[in-house]
Amino acid sequence: MKNVNANGKESAAALKKLLPAQDILQFTFSDAAGREYICFFADAITDKDLLGEQVFRPLMGYAGEPETKEVAAHVTAPEVRTERALEKLAAEVLAGNPVLLWEGMDDGLIVGTKKVPMRAVMEPPTDVAIKGPREGFVEDVKVNTALVRKRLKTGELKIEFLTVGRRSQTSVALCWLEGTSPNETVGSIRKKLNAIDIDALPDSSYLTRFLSDRPHALIKQVGTTEKPDIFCAKIAEGRVGVLADGSPIALTLPYMLVEDFQSGEDYFVPAPRATFTRFLRLFALLVAIYLPAFYIASQLFKLQLLPVKLLLTIAGSIQDIPLSPSLEMLLVLLVLEILNEASIRMPKYVGMALSVVGALVLGETAVSAGFVSTPAIIIVAFSGIGLYAVPNLIEETSVLRLAMLLVAGSVGTYGIILLSALVLVYLVSTENYGVPLVAPFAPFIRRDLKDALVKFNLVSLKERPASLNSPNRRRQK
């Protein structure tokens, strides 16, 4: 049996076969005409009060015809749909929407009284703003689309819902502005989403690999944000957004590297300040990647890199260290990575204790015991702080920092230059949906430089970035 029929009990038995789980409940009641109704709903994700108020109570006094259209007209719930296919009805029950079956019906009745437990809309911990909106996405895709719709009140905003995951049946919302985002990009993303054949989709990060043009790329190719204001701004520029149910992290495509040097706050502060902050982020990132490597290379191969007084200080502090400079740096860096990983995963209060252990026991004691030198600790700490200036690139930069360190310890400064050249070639060769990763610097697009590292005043940003190939170039007059 694939569809429901007029025999309510038989249909209910067939539906029950599809939903054997214990948390799927069945409630039977009769209307004024003595007709029996069977309601299927998932415990804990259905609003039972609303169900009783808007469905059971009106129907108990109903004595009319059994046609679905008539019955539906007597239900006071605002979201009511009909469906014949048993599998689809089962999917609705699992999604939290109760299904009503009765004698003499032609279709099953779906009532939208889903009530999924979720946290409130709050400021995302990974993207705190001093100035600007503080709302963040939550785990419910409907709430997230509402947050987007709230900011883009235009019919041009298209939100298309797709289902991904054979078992998880996760709702994925594809958002774009009609006439602003290139149709080819939208079509290409839709095609990739439809082609995904995976068991379950626990988080939007799973989608990033499927949506990348080069799934094995060493650098990320999909932009991420937890803030609706940033998400909407990116859509308004001509990008396409993807929201996945169960994830507060929204994806934006195509991605350009320069995005991660911009922050939402840059648009709420004066342009010179924003420019300064962006350069500061770039400088911090370069320091994070290169400082440990150059320190090692200068110690091992090229002492002239350091001023004489600093050289003498370092020479004094490293003279009794039993480890080689590169091994020492590698060790300290490894400890930092472990501390970082542990402090993120640990409960908040244990994390504080861990910080004390990390800073005092490992830092102070290791130096006084002569295992590592003070300059090594300072450099790794400085590098570690620098890494967090561009939080969205931490995964890539920490690996690159380690690679630079290994090359510096084996080949020296020339190795650092060669690896940098290699990384540069790799970055400029990478494209996603026809948009170069390093645009607007390579290829050089002068018009787009107005909102790259140097931030021009908002009134100067009259056109959308040319790199995104938007069919609607002008954004303000």
Next chain:
Amino acid sequence: MKLSARQLCFFLAAVAPAGKLVLMPSQLAALTGNDLLFPVLLQILVQAGLVFCVLLLGRSGRTVYASLADMVGTFAAKALCILFAAFLLFAAFVPLVEQKLLVQSLFYDTLPSYVAFAPFFLFSAYLCTRPLAAMGRVWDILAPVFLVGMLGILLLSVWSADYGALAPVGAAGASGFGRSFAYTQGWFFDAALLLPLVGKFHYRKGLAWKGALCYLLGGMILLAFLATYYGVFADIAVTQLFAFAHMSKYFSGITAMGRIDYLFIFAVAFVMTFYVTMPVHGAVETISEAFGRTKPLSAILSVGFNGVLLALLLIFNFSPSETIAAITERAFWIFPSFAAGVPLLLLLIFAVRHVTERRRHAN
């Protein structure tokens, strides 16, 4: 994907000069003393003219191989391409030896192993397999890097330079001038580097002029560098190998702040790394074009060419100065034969064909 006119201009103005800063200044100082600017000026003018010719060839939108195949048949065109690729590999040797010496001198206080330079060939092999668009984008990045690096070096050096050391003019005489012009041919073959790119860039009206002017602009930067170099070192300029890495260290602030000039030196060295790969990249492009552009072929060629050059470099490892002298002083005639001869000959053939076709249409 084709290169843009802007990317070519960036290469000519700010990447091409980077290949002439290592040993050429001291070679020039040895041959012409304080007159070192004049032979270089002539070289720049000649090359700018040749760059104009090569860019003009790009107007048809066809590659050199395709045009040659039309004229002389595919077999002969393939043979000519192999010959030209062999020239590019030969021409790659001077910048490679220079780069190796520079690496050993600039990046190591202690004497490194002679294979310390070997990782360069891994990078070069990787770069040669990348599409041309990647090379163009790299030039977009390298142009500002070179300008900042060079400007930094010049600004830090200019305080120690005595430009009076460049006078009196004409002391080297005609023979010194002639010899230095001939012996620096090994550093001026930029027009030949553009030949494999013909037909692979968007030709826009006036590109040939713009390209030549950009080359002249790059040439002016080189002349400014040479003038400052001689101004700083004067009579001892002959002994100053890798001068660009040393001339800024006499700046007074260096004592207090350490060698901050290394930031600019590394920036220029970074650009140089890419320039050195250009002839090998050109050789891979030329052969790939002639024998069908496939990924495996490009990969085999790039690994093969870089492997051969690495082997040659190891063979000649202990006699770098003799190697450079042999190429620049005895085999210098090979460079203009290809760098000037090939573009001029192609332009002449195109012009003759163009005139013949116009006459045929008129009749």
